[in-house]
Structures are given as structure tokens and as C-alpha cells.
Amino acid sequence: MVNAFDVSTTDALDPAIQAIVRRRARVLGPGYKLFYKTPLELVRGEGVYMYDAQGNRYLDAYNNVPSAGHCHPHVVKAVSDQMAKLNTHTRYAAEPILDYSERLLATFPAEMDNVMFTCTGSEAVDLALRISRFYTQGTGVIVTANAYHGLTTAAAEISPQLGANVPVGQHVWTVAAPQPDRTDGVDPGEAFAAGVAEAIADMQRHGVGFAAFIADSLFSTDGILPDPAGFLQPTVNVVHAAGGLYIADEVQPGFARTGDTMWGFQRHGIVPDIAVMGKPMGNGMPIAGVVVKSAILDEFGTKVRYFNTFGGNSVSIAAAAAVLDVIENEGLQENSQKIGRYLKEELEQLASGSDNVSAVRGAGLYLAVDFVDEAGLPAADAASDVINGLRQRGVLIGGTGMYGNTLKIRPLLPFTHAHANEFLHAFDDTLAAMGRNRPASVAARGR
Amino acid sequence: MVNAFDVSTTDALDPAIQAIVRRRARVLGPGYKLFYKTPLELVRGEGVYMYDAQGNRYLDAYNNVPSAGHCHPHVVKAVSDQMAKLNTHTRYAAEPILDYSERLLATFPAEMDNVMFTCTGSEAVDLALRISRFYTQGTGVIVTANAYHGLTTAAAEISPQLGANVPVGQHVWTVAAPQPDRTDGVDPGEAFAAGVAEAIADMQRHGVGFAAFIADSLFSTDGILPDPAGFLQPTVNVVHAAGGLYIADEVQPGFARTGDTMWGFQRHGIVPDIAVMGKPMGNGMPIAGVVVKSAILDEFGTKVRYFNTFGGNSVSIAAAAAVLDVIENEGLQENSQKIGRYLKEELEQLASGSDNVSAVRGAGLYLAVDFVDEAGLPAADAASDVINGLRQRGVLIGGTGMYGNTLKIRPLLPFTHAHANEFLHAFDDTLAAMGRNRPASVAARGR
Numbered sequence: 001m002v003n004a005f006d007v008s009t010t011d012a013l014d015p016a017i018q019a020i021v022r023r024r025a026r027v028l029g030p031g032y033k034l035f036y037k038t039p040l041e042l043v044r045g046e047g048v049y050m051y052d053a054q055g056n057r058y059l060d061a062y063n064n065v066p067s068a069g070h071c072h073p074h075v076v077k078a079v080s081d082q083m084a085k086l087n088t089h090t091r092y093a094a095e096p097i098l099d100y101s102e103r104l105l106a107t108f109p110a111e112m113d114n115v116m117f118t119c120t121g122s123e124a125v126d127l128a129l130r131i132s133r134f135y136t137q138g139t140g141v142i143v144t145a146n147a148y149h150g151l152t153t154a155a156a157e158i159s160p161q162l163g164a165n166v167p168v169g170q171h172v173w174t175v176a177a178p179q180p181d182r183t184d185g186v187d188p189g190e191a192f193a194a195g196v197a198e199a200i201a202d203m204q205r206h207g208v209g210f211a212a213f214i215a216d217s218l219f220s221t222d223g224i225l226p227d228p229a230g231f232l233q234p235t236v237n238v239v240h241a242a243g244g245l246y247i248a249d250e251v252q253p254g255f256a257r258t259g260d261t262m263w264g265f266q267r268h269g270i271v272p273d274i275a276v277m278g279k280p281m282g283n284g285m286p287i288a289g290v291v292v293k294s295a296i297l298d299e300f301g302t303k304v305r306y307f308n309t310f311g312g313n314s315v316s317i318a319a320a321a322a323v324l325d326v327i328e329n330e331g332l333q334e335n336s337q338k339i340g341r342y343l344k345e346e347l348e349q350l351a352s353g354s355d356n357v358s359a360v361r362g363a364g365l366y367l368a369v370d371f372v373d374e375a376g377l378p379a380a381d382a383a384s385d386v387i388n389g390l391r392q393r394g395v396l397i398g399g400t401g402m403y404g405n406t407l408k409i410r411p412l413l414p415f416t417h418a419h420a421n422e423f424l425h426a427f428d429d430t431l432a433a434m435g436r437n438r439p440a441s442v443a444a445r446g447r
Numbered sequence: 448m449v450n451a452f453d454v455s456t457t458d459a460l461d462p463a464i465q466a467i468v469r470r471r472a473r474v475l476g477p478g479y480k481l482f483y484k485t486p487l488e489l490v491r492g493e494g495v496y497m498y499d500a501q502g503n504r505y506l507d508a509y510n511n512v513p514s515a516g517h518c519h520p521h522v523v524k525a526v527s528d529q530m531a532k533l534n535t536h537t538r539y540a541a542e543p544i545l546d547y548s549e550r551l552l553a554t555f556p557a558e559m560d561n562v563m564f565t566c567t568g569s570e571a572v573d574l575a576l577r578i579s580r581f582y583t584q585g586t587g588v589i590v591t592a593n594a595y596h597g598l599t600t601a602a603a604e605i606s607p608q609l610g611a612n613v614p615v616g617q618h619v620w621t622v623a624a625p626q627p628d629r630t631d632g633v634d635p636g637e638a639f640a641a642g643v644a645e646a647i648a649d650m651q652r653h654g655v656g657f658a659a660f661i662a663d664s665l666f667s668t669d670g671i672l673p674d675p676a677g678f679l680q681p682t683v684n685v686v687h688a689a690g691g692l693y694i695a696d697e698v699q700p701g702f703a704r705t706g707d708t709m710w711g712f713q714r715h716g717i718v719p720d721i722a723v724m725g726k727p728m729g730n731g732m733p734i735a736g737v738v739v740k741s742a743i744l745d746e747f748g749t750k751v752r753y754f755n756t757f758g759g760n761s762v763s764i765a766a767a768a769a770v771l772d773v774i775e776n777e778g779l780q781e782n783s784q785k786i787g788r789y790l791k792e793e794l795e796q797l798a799s800g801s802d803n804v805s806a807v808r809g810a811g812l813y814l815a816v817d818f819v820d821e822a823g824l825p826a827a828d829a830a831s832d833v834i835n836g837l838r839q840r841g842v843l844i845g846g847t848g849m850y851g852n853t854l855k856i857r858p859l860l861p862f863t864h865a866h867a868n869e870f871l872h873a874f875d876d877t878l879a880a881m882g883r884n885r886p887a888s889v890a891a892r893g894r
Contacts, residue, residue, distance in 0.1 A: 001752055017540055020540040020541075020542060020545065021540065023545045023549075024540070024545065026560075027545060027548040027549055027552060027560070027561065027562060028537075028544075028545075028548060028561065028562065028563065029561040029563065029739075029741060029744045029745065029748040030744075030745060030748035030749045031563060031744070031747065031748030031749075031751070031752075031753050032537055032563075032748075033538060033752070033754070034538055034539070034540060035538045035539065039539070039540045040539050040540065041539065041540040041541060041542075042533065042535055042539045042540075042541070043532075043533060043541075044532055044533050045532070045533040045534070045535065050533070050535070063535070063536075065535075065536070065756060065757075066534065066535075070533065070534075071530065071531055071532065071533065071534070073531075075530075076527070076530045076531050079526070079527070079530050080523070080526070080527035080530060080531075083518065083522075083523045083526050083527060083731075084518050084520075084523050084527075085490075085491055085492075085518065086489065086490060086491050086492045086497070086517065086518065087492070087513065087517075087518070087730075087731035088489055088492065088497070088510070088512075088513075088731075089510075089512070090475075090479055091480060091481055091482045092481070092482065092486070092487050092488065092489045093464055093467040093468065093471070093481060093486045093487065093488040093489075094467070094488060094489070094490075095467060095488075097475075098467065098470045098471065098474060098475075101474040101475060102470075102474055105474060113473075113474070114474065114475065114476040115474060115475065116475065116476065116478060116479075119566040119567050119570075119733045119757070120566050120567070120570065120755070120756065120757055120758075121756070122570065122755075123566075123567065123569065123570065123598075123599065126599045126600055127598075129600060130600055130603070151570075151574075151753055151754070151755060152570065152573045152599040152600065152601065153573055153576060153577055153599065153600060153601035154599065154600035154601060156577070162751070162752050163752065165750040165751050166751055166752070278756070279756060283534075284530075284534035284535075284757075284760065284762065285733075285757075285762070286566045286732075286733040286757035286760075286763070292476075294476060297476045297477075297478070298476065298477060300478065301476040301477035301478030301479075302477045302478075303612040304478070304609070304612050304613055305448055305478075305480070305609050305610065305613070306478050306598055307480070307598070308567070308569075308598060309512060309567065309568070309725070309726060310512075310566070310567060310731075310732075310733035311567075313731065313733075315731065315732070316733070
């Protein structure tokens with residue numbers, strides 16, 4: 001796991017954190033990993049900042065659940081009010097869930113006209129698989145080589161990123177991630193679609209019926225691959241020609257993260273059959289969902305009993321509606337586009353002066369910076385040094401990619417220019433301390 | 448589905464509810480079912496009551512999520528306070544999750560010493576299956592004939608209650624539910640264990656390695672079968688002798704529901720390898736979990752990356768800790784035992800005077816009443832008439848069982864004698880209106 005704390009270094013930690021690490025091992029077991037070479041104990045959040053137990057402040061350029069801002073007062077009030085009024089399930093009639101559903105569906109193409117609620121993105125992915133397999137009567141699923149789609153048995157089977165100890169399912173085929181910067185003259189969209197077509201043919205040759213292709217619309221775990229916008233249309237065509245469904249995993253790109261559009265797939269101008277969403281949907285409240293064409297859902301919905309006890313409960317819906325309010329009222333999509341563009345331009349300028357940065361990519365407030373060594377090979381150690389160096393300077397980011405050499409920069413959506421500059425300065429300082437090249441333009445910038 | 452609203456009768460509903468039913472069909476699709484012949488629109492909850500849009504009051508003898516009482520002020524305050532302070536995930540260090548985990552584990556046998564958090568009971572069941580299959584390297588699972596364990600792909604495969612449109616998995620064997628009232632002199636625990644042993648042998652004969660036996664410790668969907676306490680020990684012995692794991696599904700019986708003990712398996716004096724819990728854990732906040740022997744979890748935890756974004760987040764833990772406070776401070780387990788015994792005795796008295804009630808069962812505040820026709824055959828229509836008759840009289844219960852002829856009575860845990868009498872009077876009135884036999888003892892009782 002990228003940016004994981006190494007438990008073999010526990011003895012070197014301060015006593016307070018050391019005690020927590022040991023208690024975690026004792027009661028939560030070894031499955032619970034911490035971030036950073038020196039784990040953080042956070043006790044408070046407000047806006048784009050979090051605070052540790054000693055009162056130190058951290059600029060949050062990582063967490064994509066509290067996208068509207070930590071402890072956003074509008075969301076806190078909506079949840080607190082609803083908690084005190086009623087929290088029940090969908091087998092009683094209620095209007096708020098319908099009001100919210102209609103608002104949510106209005107952000108989708110017209111033919112994506114039904115929504116079902118779950119509690120987590122994993123449950124949403126799992127439900128999308130169930131719907132797809134029921135509808136197509138196939139079982140085969142195609143994913144990218146380093147995809148991650150969740151933690152249920154079925155979602156983990158389509159998540160090769162989990163590594164050798166979690167086998168990819170026997171009915172799951174993988175394709176290489178898109179190569180947006182290929183230089184051989186081949187259109188990257190056509191090349192990616194050709195890989196999907198080959199996988200479908202191979203799957204069918206093995207007697208496995210094709211159910212669905214699923215991809216994160218930003219390819220977050222494959223290294224964050226947003227461009228060129230539009231490159232997914234040929235894949236949609238290939239999938240539909242083979243009778244399969246296209247599932248857009250919007251758990252990470254959705255809810256205005258990419259700046260250009262509300263949903264990541266919209267940047268590509270495509271219409272998926274199913275979209276799954278989660279993380280920022282309730283700004284921390286466990287709510288997620290599946291938006292699907294009614295033509296595809298109808299028979300499943302009629303014949304299969306599916307009841308999610310907490311899914312779409314009164315409080316989760318109140319949280320989700322408040323999040324939509326904030327996105328609209330505070331112009332978070334436009335802000336993501338504006339601040340994301342600024343950050344990308346500045347990072348590109350920095351990259352042009354550094355031998356260690358091989359690429360900068362991004363859409364809105366979801367940015368990637370690749371690090372390489374002197375031979376041009378992926379440098380996971382350099383990426384790790386930047387992540388931990390920023391943490392020491394009070395800025396939180398993460399890492400990703402097949403080789404772990406890609407910085408994952410996901411500022412909260414209300415980031416201002418001042419927050420962006422705070423990030424850039426810390427970034428610049430970190431590179432300087434590592435002895436990397438510093439472009440003058442960044443080093444000389446004032447706050 | 449027992450107690451489902453029949454959408455073909457939509458035209459007969461009042462305009463307000465009719466509009467909601469039509470909107471639901473349009474945006475949520477046909478998968479979303481409502482309860483009752485006339486669905487309820489509920490807008491407020493307080494203690495053991497809920498209120499509809501017209502201000503009518505309903506005594507809640509059904510919902511097992513808000514077990515501590517609707518909108519319990521201690522839980523509402525804990526959630527509201529934590530929402531305003533911080534809501535983040537388990538990859539940062541924090542003490543509250545450890546404080547809660549230690550309290551929770553203290554209610555379990557000593558060897559069940561690790562806990563992992565999920566958001567739903569389904570995710571917990573799914574994780575228990577992943578752990579079991581990893582540990583045993585088998586895939587085969589044994590469940591009872593009308594079991595329900597959840598909605599993920601893997602959980603639905605072990606849920607025959609979902610019916611013919613959701614096939615039981617190929618690696619899943621079913622056994623007949625326990626028959627506690629068999630009269631042939633055979634010990635019901637030995638008889639049930641013999642069925643499990645046969646299933647294991649048949650599974651192995653088919654080349655499928657045995658991973659786990661899983662059962663709701665109250666057999667809720669098999670008709671609610673609590674007695675005789677202790678009958679599960681022979682099954683644990685058979686499962687362990689075959690190298691499999693025993694998973695106790697405590698989503699329904701857990702958290703003091705059965706009155707006698709905190710966990711349903713404790714009534715039977717057994718020690719499972721894994722227990723899964725959910726529904727009432729956060730009194731409506733989506734939190735669930737798996738408690739497991741560290742000896743079983745260790746290798747899975749070390750080798751398999753499992754991160755549940757919302758699982759064990761700051762707010763969910765605050766809710767769960769508040770629920771434990773309420774259970775302890777208000778003596779809800781003792782209350783469940785006391786009021787449950789009173790209700791059972793009164794219902795048994797009623798049954799003895801009725802040809803239509805063939806059995807009354809229960810443990811704590813989880814009670815079952817079976818209805819039969821004049822030939823002694825299961826009478827789902829009579830059960831449905833009681834459920835809907837009670838709803839008209841302002842009391843909420845549900846139905847269950849293989850034949851849908853069993854009333855599912857699950858009062859909120861703070862039920863008092865007065866609430867129990869309110870329930871019994873409405874029950875008596877309902878039977879009277881149906882023209883069933885009324886025992887004088889109930890009819891004559893004052894409030």
C-alpha cells in the first residue's frame with residue numbers, strides 16, 4: 001500500500017502515538033493500516049484544515065470524502081436536525097428521498113433515470129454488478145490492470161490493485177490502462193477500445209458471457225488519467241456492440257471533483273448504462289448509490305428483492321441534500337475547475353524545471369505528479385519523500401499508480417488561491433529539502 | 448415479501464400517498480417496496496413512537512435499528528457534537544475507536560479479541576465470508592433453508608429467503624431449520640447438528656472445501672427459533688471437527704435484543720469463531736462490524752488490504768459508543784428480558800384460547816406468533832390481517848417465516864409494561880375484529 005506506516009518502526013515513535021499503534025494492533029488487528037512514516041492523530045477539522053492532538057494545523061489536499069469542507073456547518077445542521085426528528089428506512093413512504101433523487105437525477109443524462117441507495121461505494125459497485133449480470137445473463141467483467149472498485153467479495157474480485165493475495169475473479173479480464181501520452185500516432189481512445197475488444201473476444205472464447213466493463217472515469221488507481229477528454233467513447237461503442245453494459249465508477253471523480261462537469265464520464269461526452277457514486281455524497285455520512293437506466297433496472301427491480309437497511313435512510317438523505325446545496329450555493333464545481341487549473345499550471349511550470357518530475361496530470365482538484373529517477377524509471381521513494389515531507393510541513397496528500405510513484409493531490413473543493421499557494425510553497429520547500437531541482441518561478445512566488 | 452404493499456392497488460390510495468408511490472416508482476424504480484396494504488408516511492419519531500404526516504401516533508413494535516428509542520437524545524447529541532468536531536477515517540490514529548472497541552470486545556468471550564468495522568451488516572457478513580474462505584482455503588458455506596444474510600453478491604448467495612430469482616450459490620448448501628418442538632424424542636440440537644454433518648459430507652463429496660456454517664442466532668427469517676437454549680453446541684462441534692468456522696449472525700439478535708444475554712450466541716453457551724453485527728449498533732447510523740478470534744484474523748489482516756472508507760469513522764464510532772452507554776445506563780438488556788417475558792406469557796395465554804394461533808415463541812423483545820387455518824396449515828392471510836389490523840390501530844409489527852404466517856414482534860428495547868399493554872390491547876382488538884377466538888383473560892385486562 002502506498003504511503004503506509006511501517007509497523008516494524010513502531011519503537012521509534014513518540015510514546016503517545018506508539019501507544020495508539022499498539023492498541024490498534026491489539027484490538028483492530030493487522031488489517032488496519034495507518035498513513036505516513038509518522039502516523040497522525042487528528043482530533044478536529046474545520047474547512048480545508050485538520051488539527052492534530054498537539055494543535056498543529058494540516059492543509060487537507062488529500063481527503064475526498066469531506067469534499068465540501070470539514071464539518072461544513074450546513075451539513076452538520078442538516079444531519080443534527082434530522083437526527084433529532086426521525087431516522088428511518090425506505091419501506092415507509094417519505095418525500096425528502098424523492099426530492100433528493102429528482103435533484104440528483106437532474107444532473108445525469110435523461111436516460112439515466114433511476115437511483116438506488118446504498119451505504120458505501122463498495123455496495124454500489126456490488127449492486128451494479130448484480131444488475132449487470134442479471135440483465136445480460138453474463139458474468140464476465142473487464143477492468144483496468146490496476147483498478148480498485150471496492151471491498152466486498154465481488155468488488156474485490158474486480159480490483160487487481162489489491163495485489164496477489166486477493167485473486168482477480170475467474171470471470172474477470174484485465175486490460176492495460178489507457179496511455180494518453182502515447183507518441184506512436186495511434187489515437188489513445190481507439191487503442192484502449194481495441195484492448196477492451198480483445199478482452200471481450202478472449203472472454204467469449206473461454207465460454208464466459210460478457211456482462212460489463214467498469215472503469216473509474218479518472219482512472220484514479222491507474223495513475224489518474226483524465227485526458228484527452230472524450231477518449232472513452234470508442235470503448236462505450238465496443239462494449240455496447242458486444243451486448244455488455246458500461247459502468248462508470250464515479251466514487252472518486254463524481255460530485256464536481258473534476259471541475260469541468262458534475263460527473264467524470266460527462267467530461268468524455270459518454271452516456272454510461274450505470275454510474276456508481278459514494279465517498280463525497282454525504283460529506284462523511286455513509287451514503288452511496290447507483291444511477292441506472294430504468295430500461296436496464298426494471299426486470300431486476302421487479303424480480304429481485306433488494307433492501308438496504310441504512311441505504312437512503314432519513315439522515316443520510318438529509319446529509320446528501322445538504323451536500324448538493326453546498327456544491328450549488330458555493331459554486332464548488334466552478335471553483336474546482338478554476339483552482340485546479342491554477343494548481344496544474346503551477347505544477348507544470350515546476351515540472352518543466354525538474355528532472356525528477358516526468359509528468360503532471362489532472363482534472364479540476366484531482367491532480368497527479370509522476371516522479372522518476374535518473375534513468376527515467378518510476379521513483380516510488382521520491383514520491384514517498386514528497387508525501388512525508390509535505391506531512392512534516394502541514395500539508396496532506398497521498399500516492400497512487402501501478403508503481404506508487406505518482407502523487408495523489410485532491411484538495412477539498414473550497415480551496416482558494418491562498419490555499420493553493422500554501423500548498424505550492426510547501427511543495428517547493430519539500431523538493432528543495434530533498435535536493436531536487438527548483439524552478440525559480442515557484443521558489444520566487446509570494447503568498 | 449411478507450407485508451409488502453401491492454402496487455397494483457395504488458389507485459385505491461389517498462391522493463397524498465398515491466403521489467409518493469408513483470414518484471417512488473418513477474425515480475427509485477420497482478425494487479423499492481413499501482410495507483402494509485396502506486403504506487405509511489412517517490415524519491417524526493420519539494422514544495417508542497413514530498408519527499405520520501397527519502399526526503397519528505404509532506407504537507413501534509417492529510423496528511430493530513432504533514432499538515434504544517427513536518431519536519434518543521444521548522445518541523443525537525453524541526452524533527451532532529462529533530459531526531461538528533471531526534469526521535474522518537481509520538488511516539489516521541484516534542483513541543475513541545479504540546475505547547469503543549475495547550468496550551465492545553469486553554462483552555465477548557476472551558478469545559474473540561479483534562474487531563473490524565464496516566457500514567452495514569451485509570458488508571460484515573461479506574467480510575466474514577472473505578476471512579473464512581481465506582483462513583480455511585475452502586469455499587463451501589452452509590445456511591438454513593430460509594436464511595437471509597444480506598445483499599452483496601456473496602451475501603445474497605447464502606440467502607435462500609430471497610427466492611428463486613436470486614439463486615443460492617453453487618458452493619452453498621442448505622439445511623432444514625432447527626425443529627425445537629419435535630416430539631419424536633430426538634434432541635433438537637443433535638438433530639440439527641446431524642443435518643449440518645450430512646451437508647458437510649455432501650459438500651466434500653462434491654469436491655467443495657468446507658469454509659463456514661453461518662446462522663442467525665435467533666433464526667429470525669426461519670420463523671424465530673430461540674429454544675431450547677443450548678441447542679447449537681452440537682453444531683459447533685460438528686463444524687469444528689470438519690475444519691470449518693462457525694459464524695454467528697448477530698445482526699438481529701445482538702445488542703441485548705434477546706434479553707438473556709448481550710449476544711444471541713451466548714444464550715446457547717457457545718463460542719463462535721466470528722460474529723457479525725449491525726442494525727442497532729449505531730441506533731440508525733450506518734455502522735456494523737465483525738468480531739473475530741485474532742488467531743483466525745491474523746494472516747488475512749496481514750496479507751489482505753481491507754479499507755472501509757466510512758467504516759469506523761469518527762461519527763459512527765460516537766454513535767455506537769452512545770448506544771452502548773444507553774444499553775448500560777438504562778438497563779436495556781434487563782428490560783428486554785423482563786418486558787419480553789411478560790409479553791410472551793400474555794401471548795401464550797392468548798394462544799391457549801385460540802384455534803388460530805399454533806405457537807408463541809420468543810427471547811427477550813423478539814417474539815413470534817404462528818397462525819394456522821382450521822386444518823392446522825400455515826395461514827399467511829391471517830398473519831397479514833393481524834399485521835394490517837394492528838397498523839390501523841396504531842401499532843407496528845411485521846411478518847416472517849418460510850410460509851409468511853409468523854408475526855415478527857420486535858418492540859424497541861425501552862418498552863415499559865404500559866407499552867406492552869398498549870400492544871396487547873390492540874392485538875386483542877384486532878383478533879376480535881377478525882372474528883377469532885378471544886381468551887377472556889386478555890379481553891378483560893385493564894390498561
